[in-house]
Amino acid sequence: MRRSTGCRRLSRREQVFWGWGESGAGPRLPEHAPAFLHETLGVSGDVVNRPVALEDVHVRSPALPDGLRAGLEAVVGAANVRDDDEIRVLRAAGKSYLDLLDQRAGACENAPDAVVSPGSHDEVLGVLRACMQEGVAVVPFGGGTSVVGGLAPLRGAHGSLVSLDLGRMDGVISLDERSRSARIQPGMRLPECERVLNARGYTLGHFPQSFEWATVGGCVATRSSGQSSTGHGRIERNVLAVRCATPVGDLATLDSPGSAAGPRLQELMVGSEGAFGVITEATLRIRPVASERRYEGWFFRSFGEGWEALRRIAQDGLAPTVARLSDEAETRMSLALSGGHSVTARAGGAVLRARGYAEGSVMILGWEGHEAVVRHRPAAARRLKAAGGMAVGRSPGAAWLASRYAGPHLRDDLLDRGVMVETLEIATNWSNLGALYRAVREALAPAHVLCHVSHLYPSGASLYFTALAAQDREDAHGQWRRLKAAASEAIVGAGGTISHHHAVGRDHARYLEAEVGPLGLDVLRAVKERVDPAGIMNPGKLLPG
């Protein structure tokens, strides 16, 4: 395959095309993992599979319609229209399980025909207009971290595909300290955004597990929720205004703290996943960096006892910034993987056993800010104790904080060892939480299933499932599809939302109708037809193809 030339070197850090982050840079599976995998999943625990080298990736020759390349170069400049294989492979997929299966195997035949990097709102508009005229599909690309196929290079009814890379639009446009808001470009990665805001004493307070690579625009477009969202709210609670470019023009919302001027159009663009247009600017709430922080661990005798305790503090207005409760299986795995260093061990295994918590559930709570630490924590602690909880000190919290972004890195190690791994994140109201938990666990039963609660609301909570199994090397795609279908049907059947924070993408599109109904889907289609009449925006994503 063709390599990028020196003068076209990548201008910002890139993830490896076959997995998470930069090669060799992330955390690895702990030393006890092979034994655990052997015992639990029946795999050997050895490395049995490696991603192909970039040279061995299969990619077709780029095929843009005649004239479009010149048109795109006129909009963004020649240096910002690339079609070398390296960049095309890097923009060919996100990081879903199916994406990684293909990328690791070098199956990038459908990589975008070109990667276009606009530098401004007007350039985005120009690119979309040019692609609409030529009937070329467009996949907006922010951090590249979608785990639901949101970046799959699907062409829909079109013959060619452009990846619209927002990496050049990566700054804070302005900061309004009086209004506690910042106007931010979509391609800015969260760590860089935090660095800029922290230097002024502020934070977005948005920390998804994809934090290291996710972009601000991607979070808004996928209706993201982060590890601190129990305290700071989901991204949509923090979006004050958006500016968007669509194939037919601008769509911008007013930065007003509250309005009764009709339906809230902003809520159509937040979560639109590139299927309606491109978010070119977001005005987000900022808040002062917390002056105090306290992370701690608790144990409960069962998952159900733990979530009842969480319900109580959420409904009493005492929810912490971060709340996370593992079920018994996830708690056990945490013990097994860390050997003597587990949170359970730190809490004192003998004490836990003596008090009946040995087969229980571990809870991590994080309190950030003076009010939370000083006023809410003691009041919440009284309720947690009354609800059966046992406080086990700060070290479990510190351990969790240290590994909060490890998950996607470890997935690469699991794939190396022939393990299928999928995560599902759903939500429902408190009354339905037990039924949803049981239904999904049962649907995933062929796999080894772990679960935790990670986002609290007064009316309900999220459930985050991890399913692990020995990979079926003959039919890895089919194995995943069957498991995903069974789980998804269980979720919609039991009244849960199909996604609490990963978004719809390609993988959930067929289940959206169960959630919004046929007329709801029709309304979304009507909106898409109005702003994207040629159907070029991210085909096959959000709405079923």
Place this chain on the structure above:
Amino acid sequence: MRRSTGCRRLSRREQVFWGWGESGAGPRLPEHAPAFLHETLGVSGDVVNRPVALEDVHVRSPALPDGLRAGLEAVVGAANVRDDDEIRVLRAAGKSYLDLLDQRAGACENAPDAVVSPGSHDEVLGVLRACMQEGVAVVPFGGGTSVVGGLAPLRGAHGSLVSLDLGRMDGVISLDERSRSARIQPGMRLPECERVLNARGYTLGHFPQSFEWATVGGCVATRSSGQSSTGHGRIERNVLAVRCATPVGDLATLDSPGSAAGPRLQELMVGSEGAFGVITEATLRIRPVASERRYEGWFFRSFGEGWEALRRIAQDGLAPTVARLSDEAETRMSLALSGGHSVTARAGGAVLRARGYAEGSVMILGWEGHEAVVRHRPAAARRLKAAGGMAVGRSPGAAWLASRYAGPHLRDDLLDRGVMVETLEIATNWSNLGALYRAVREALAPAHVLCHVSHLYPSGASLYFTALAAQDREDAHGQWRRLKAAASEAIVGAGGTISHHHAVGRDHARYLEAEVGPLGLDVLRAVKERVDPAGIMNPGKLLPG
């Protein structure tokens, strides 16, 4: 005109057709008002104008297409299709200034041709289907409290009009205490809803000035905000799910506490003002009735100094349940109208003068719930004092609480005395608040202008203007139109939202484009075309005709 027969008596309490509430039941102007009106507006202060008697109202004969009446009776039952003049006049308008001018004069020529009262979601669907088939316009009617022409009997392109009265759908369907939510029918009035919930220990916490008559469905359909919304959040923050009937079928949203499953369709129906369909059920968050309450008054030397203090507590997470700050003019009027019993007088006029607060701004703060009273109030008080505030004890808060729903009652007295009165409620971010305040006050300058801040957000606040002037008896409609146009242009020109909580209705429809842009308006039209292809739903409201 024809009167209703005995067997068709009104089954629930009705407001008078020409004003607010029941005749003689509400608060009246205080004794010092005539002198104040004379001095400030140049009117005599005497009653110079009375509404006509029901017998003298002009109303055309009802004109439904042949067969529709039978069709409607088949859906809802004969007793629930009425076309006597009394009910038609009662459903001919809301309570906007223009509505009242016409209703007081007996100008009800365009009253609906029939009033149809469905008893269930399916009956609403049936009524809408029948009206769509016959091309008859439909105005959904909840509490009848719109002050922006949301209930004006406009027929659009259609020859006839049905008022769809939701009064029979007025119950709490179910209460989910574990999830802290209640499923409520749209026609339930807020006081009745509070009675039912209070009996179980809960409250909606939603108290608009229209509380005595507003319905749950009306609040959701108009994106309402109440006097406690600083603490409890606007209605949309409390809507967990909605079920709607549209002319082409059902639109229902999932009761999930958070979701990343695409754009939030619910936000299209909240604030849809009957132009897309009818909300037939809303699942709303409920919260325990506050165990403690403390209402109190503060004085600041200026309006600007006061809102800076409010900004500080809102951004520090210490906002009270209720926050209300009057500008200097509103504070002065409060003094003048109450004579020796004003909040200023209660605070000790001499003390105020001595400390430089005599020409200042009065602030009312309400703390509800143990956390708010015990934890937030003292911390907030320290900040308010540091920002120049002077605490003046509980009596101003008690006085405000006692008169919190008086405004619309007093308007009737003002109309009797030949006074034009209009209210505008807008919002913007903190950085823009001063500029918006000055621009709108200037645009309203021909009138006597009062203003207060009544809703706090971390990023901004609302401004509520009251404009009073001697009514131009020759051209009362034109006088209002000119003032409203000048104010509205100033609002959109200065970057405010055209409505913070009154909604769009007929009066703001022409300004919606300035707020959402041409493509935003197009998107709303696309949604309407999909769910209401015949354009029968509330013509001329929300979207410009």
